[in-house]
Amino acid sequence: MRNSRRVRAAVAVAGVLTTLVAAACSSSPGTTQSSGPRGELTVLSLGPVTTWDPQRLSTPQDIAFAGRTFLRTLTAFPPGRDATAQRHVVGDLATDAGSPDSTLKVWRFTLRKGISWQDGSPITCEDVRYGIARSFAQPFASEGLTYPLAYLDLPRKADGSTTFTGPSDASGQAAFDKAVSCSGSTITFRLAAPMADFSEALAMPVFAPMKKSADKGKAGTYAVFSSGPYLLKEPWDSSAGGTFVRNAKWDKASDPIRKALPDSIHYVQGTESQTAVQAVINNQSENTAAVTLDSAPPAMQQHVLSDPGLRARSVNPSSQFVDYLAPNVERGVMKNPDVRTALALATNRDSYVAALGGASAASAAYSLIGPTLPGHRSDDPLGAGSAGDAAAARTALQKSGLTLPVTVRVAYRSTPTADKAMAALSNGWQDAGFSVKLQPIAKNYFETISAPAQLAKTDVFWANWAPAWPSASTVIPPLFDSRLNLTGSGTGRDFGGFTDAKVNATITHIQSLPSLDDQAPAWADLDASLARRAVFVALAQHKSLYVAGSAVTRFGANEALGGFVDLAAIGVG
Known part of the structure; x- marks a missing residue:
C-alpha cells in the first residue's frame, strides 16, 4: 500500500528548535488543563483529507482516524499498549473474527445486537452487502480500495475486471448475491481463492456497511453517516476540517473497540507538521488537549526525545x-x-x-x-x-x-x-x-x-x-x-x-x-x-514520532493501523 497523501514542501525548522527549548522547560505533563471546551480533543494534521466515504477511503492515516471515530467494520484491530495484541483482529460489528470453512474460501460472520446508525436505525446484513456492492461502481472502484474485486468469487472478464459493476447492475446482481449473501444477521462471503487472513481484510473501510437511503453517491465525498461513537457536527470544510461530536445512538455495550472518552474531537486540517509539533509542545490553551497526527520532522524528534518531559508526551512507533x-x-x-x-x-x-x-x-x-x-x-x-x-x-x-x-x-x-x-x-x-x-x-x-x-x-x-x-x-x-x-x-x-x-x-x-x-x-x-x-x-x-498536550491521557499509537495515533482509547484529563 502506498500512502497517497500529497507531500508539501517542508519549511526550515532550525528557528523552531530555539522556541521548543523554552517551551520544554515550562511543560508539566498532567498538570495543565485545557481552556477549550471541556472534554474536547484537538487533532492537528496537514491533510488534505480527500474523502470520508468508506468505499473511497484509501489514505492510511484517514482510515485510522475514521475507523476509531465514526466508521465501524465487521472486524477491527484492538487498541492497547501490547503491539502483539494489537495485530490480532477481533469482531467489531461482528460478534467475532469469523468462521471459515475447511477450504478457507467460505467465511461467515454474525452481526452483534444493538448496533445502529446515527439515526437510530439498526445496522443490518443488507447494509453490509450494499456497502461492498457500491465499491464496484464508479467513482468508488477507481478511487477506493479494490479488495472486494480481488477476493470475491465473481465472474471475470479477460482483463481481470468483474461482470458486476455495482448495486444498479441488474445483469451482474445474481453473481454478487452468490458471493455475498445474508441470512438474518449472518453474512456469508465466498472467495475466489483460499484466504486465511480474510477476517483482517474485512477491517478495511471498503468492506464497511452503507445504508442505502443515506448514500449520496458521487456527491457524498465528505458525507459522514456514522456507525461509531462520533458524528460530524457540521459539513466538513475541505480547507479547515471539522468537529465530531457524540453520536447519541451509539451503544457502548455493542462496541469492544472504542472507548470514546473525549466529548468531541476537533480535527484541524492544514497544519504543517513542524507547526503542529511546536504548538503541542508549547502546551498552551487548547493545545494542552491536542495531538499531532503527522510525524514530527527529524530535526525536532531529537529535541523531543532528549527532554524527559517532552519524551513522556510522545510516542515513537x-x-x-x-x-x-x-x-x-x-x-x-x-x-x-x-x-x-x-x-x-x-x-x-x-x-x-x-x-x-x-x-x-x-x-x-x-x-x-x-x-x-x-x-x-x-x-x-x-x-x-x-x-x-x-x-x-x-x-x-x-x-x-x-x-x-x-x-x-x-x-x-x-x-x-x-x-x-x-x-x-x-x-x-x-x-x-x-x-x-x-x-x-x-x-x-x-x-x-x-x-x-x-x-x-x-x-x-x-x-x-x-x-x-x-x-x-x-x-x-x-x-x-x-x-x-x-x-x-x-x-x-x-x-x-x-x-x-x-x-x-x-x-x-x-x-x-x-x-x-x-x-x-x-x-x-x-x-x-x-x-x-x-x-x-x-x-x-x-x-514516526507523535506528540500530545499535557491534558491528553492514554496517548498511544497502533502499529496494526500503520503506526498512527490510536484514538480508540485516548482521553482528555
Whole structure:
C-alpha cells in the first residue's frame, strides 16, 4: 500500500528548535488543563483529507482516524499498549473474527445486537452487502480500495475486471448475491481463492456497511453517516476540517473497540507538521488537549526525545513503510546474481538511516516483513550487517567476471532527504567496486519506473512498501508474484521484472495453508530466500514520532493501523 497523501514542501525548522527549548522547560505533563471546551480533543494534521466515504477511503492515516471515530467494520484491530495484541483482529460489528470453512474460501460472520446508525436505525446484513456492492461502481472502484474485486468469487472478464459493476447492475446482481449473501444477521462471503487472513481484510473501510437511503453517491465525498461513537457536527470544510461530536445512538455495550472518552474531537486540517509539533509542545490553551497526527520532522524528534518531559508526551512507533532496492533482474548487470549479491553486501544501512534522521526516524531493515508483522526476522540473510561489508562485496563483484568498476544506474524518488540518503549508499557501493550513476526522479516516480521502457534505462530501483494489514500476504505477493504484476503495459509493483514460476507456486502454497500461524514462518522463509538471492535489498523500516498536550491521557499509537495515533482509547484529563 502506498500512502497517497500529497507531500508539501517542508519549511526550515532550525528557528523552531530555539522556541521548543523554552517551551520544554515550562511543560508539566498532567498538570495543565485545557481552556477549550471541556472534554474536547484537538487533532492537528496537514491533510488534505480527500474523502470520508468508506468505499473511497484509501489514505492510511484517514482510515485510522475514521475507523476509531465514526466508521465501524465487521472486524477491527484492538487498541492497547501490547503491539502483539494489537495485530490480532477481533469482531467489531461482528460478534467475532469469523468462521471459515475447511477450504478457507467460505467465511461467515454474525452481526452483534444493538448496533445502529446515527439515526437510530439498526445496522443490518443488507447494509453490509450494499456497502461492498457500491465499491464496484464508479467513482468508488477507481478511487477506493479494490479488495472486494480481488477476493470475491465473481465472474471475470479477460482483463481481470468483474461482470458486476455495482448495486444498479441488474445483469451482474445474481453473481454478487452468490458471493455475498445474508441470512438474518449472518453474512456469508465466498472467495475466489483460499484466504486465511480474510477476517483482517474485512477491517478495511471498503468492506464497511452503507445504508442505502443515506448514500449520496458521487456527491457524498465528505458525507459522514456514522456507525461509531462520533458524528460530524457540521459539513466538513475541505480547507479547515471539522468537529465530531457524540453520536447519541451509539451503544457502548455493542462496541469492544472504542472507548470514546473525549466529548468531541476537533480535527484541524492544514497544519504543517513542524507547526503542529511546536504548538503541542508549547502546551498552551487548547493545545494542552491536542495531538499531532503527522510525524514530527527529524530535526525536532531529537529535541523531543532528549527532554524527559517532552519524551513522556510522545510516542515513537514503527510506521508503515519499509524502503528497499529492487535490482533489475531482467537485463543489464543486475541479471548477474553475483553483482546483485555484491550490491547487497556493500549496502551501508547505518549511513542510510543516519541520512533519514537517525534512530527516531528509521531503523535498519533486512526483511520486507516489518517488525509489526508475524514472520518478521531481524537477522541479515547475507551476514553483512548494518554497515555492510565492502571487502566481501568486492570479492563477489570480482566473481561476476565483469571488469571493475561495474557501472550501476540507480533510480530513486528525489527529495532533499532522499538525495542525502542515496549519496550515502553510493559511497559504500563505490568502495566495493561499483561506479554509481544516480537517477533522481522528482515527479510521478512510481508511474515512471513501472513503465516498460524504464527497465532498459535503470539497473536498480529504489522503492517502498507498507502492508495493508498485519500479514506478509499483503507484502510478498503484491511485490514478487509476477502473475499479478508483469504485463505488456508495465511491471506493476515488481519493478525489477522478477519472475520465477517456483516462487509463484510457493506463494500459492502459502496462501492455501490453513492458519496464519502456519503461514507466518513460510512467508519469512520465502522473504529470506529472496533476500539471499538479492532479488530485493531491504534498507530501512520507517518510524514516526507523535506528540500530545499535557491534558491528553492514554496517548498511544497502533502499529496494526500503520503506526498512527490510536484514538480508540485516548482521553482528555
